[in-house]
Amino acid sequence: MPEGASARITQRQDEPQHLNRLLAYSRDYQIAxxxxxxxxLGTFALAAVGPFISLFIPATxxxxxxxxxGWLVLGRTLLTGMEQRATHxxxxxxxxxxxxxxxxPWNTxxxxxxxxxxxxxxxxxxxTDDSKHRNWYSVDLGTTPWPADVLLCQRQSMVWSRQEHRAYSATILTTGVIWFIIGLVIALMRDLSLADYLIKIFLPSAPAFLDTIELARQHWQHANARQQAEHKIDDLWQAYTTQPDTLTISNCREVQDAAFLLRRDGPRVPNLFYKLRRARSEANTKAGTATLLAGDNPGDAPN
Incomplete structure (x- = not known):
């Protein structure tokens, strides 16, 4: 890249060679x-149906x-392994x-x-329909030169994901608590003993409770890790606005390394949840980038 030139990210990203790679990894994530x-679905079905079968058909x-x-073991071994393979x-x-x-540069x-x-x-x-995958990095980069334009795109991805993971963590934890309370209410209404409650209601729901607690923790920790990377990006941007020569391609490669590890090892947000929040998240990241380009402190950008 010539010094001071733009990478033309927003224009080039919809070119066939780039768009095909975007479609490919989107498809691979779909498999995961x-x-x-x-x-x-198996966990939810057991949590929803299992207690009622045990209550109304005691022999089962x-x-x-x-x-x-058995499902707890299967889900945490085979199914999780297949998900991780597709994610990697x-x-x-x-x-x-x-x-x-x-x-x-590629980090082999x-x-x-x-x-x-x-x-x-x-x-x-x-x-076959790539309309939703066009203009993927949607922030307005203006005339920002390379590699500062790269840093802004990396920041959009990091902030967007951080917000999604934090919101999803709160959602699934709330759902788990509500389901636990419903089980207690049913047990009290039917005047079940502690042993009957544990066997007939709690045990069939245990995989769901474990997944809820584990996923809520994983997504919250992942959001915190992304926020740390986001702070690193903000520090780089602040240094760049003061002295442009301080931002190097090595700095962007370090941010990319962090993003790769977070994507490879972190939990995934369901597509439906992502779609429901997409407009809001996109608006937030666009506003945040506009704030940075206006010269304000990154800490004042919308979160």
Whole structure:
């Protein structure tokens, strides 16, 4: 990249070679979500139906308890393993998308070898409607030169995800608490003993309770980790506005390394939740970027 030139990210991102990589990693994430959805649906079904079967058909209590225990093991081994496998492949394709779009070097030590172009093309072919994937980095970069324009796009991604994970953590924790209270109310209404409550209501719901607590914690910790990376970006931006020469491509590569690890190892927000909040999150990140370009302190940008 010539010094002081723009990477033209907002224009180039919809070119076929970049758009296909975006479609490919979106497809791979869809596969990961399917494994997560299968686990969640099974857990929810046991939590919702299991207690009622045990209450109204007492002879099935032991069977329901055994199925709940078996599903807990299956969900946390096979299904979770398949989800992680798909996620790891998706993050590598997403890294390929970002590094080519941002003109960043590929970090082989971190991400391994680049995904094969045939695999990328095969995944991209599954998405025929690309309208929702255009203008992916939607912040107004103005005339910001490279690599500062890269840093702004990295910040949009980091802030957007941080907000989604924090909101989802609160949502699933609230849902779990409400479901737990409903179980207690049913037990009190039917005057169940503690043993009957544990066997007939709590045990079938245990996988759901464990997932709720674990997921809420994981998403909250992930949001905090993203916020730390966001603070690093804000510090780099502040230094850049004072002395532009201080921002180097190595700084952006360090931010990209952090983003890759967070994507690879972090929990996923369901597509439906993301879609419901997309307009709000996009508006927030656009306003935040506008605030930075106006010269205000990053701490004053919308969160």
């Amino acid at each position: 979500h399917r494994w997560r959805r299968a686990r969640a 209590t032991d069977l329901v308890a055994a199925i709940s225990a 492949h998706a993050t590598r394709v997403q890294e390929l998308y970002d590094t080519n779009l941002f003109h960043l 030590a971190l991400a391994g070898r680049k995904p094969a172009p045939e695999d990328v093309a095969a995944s991209a072919r599954h998405i």
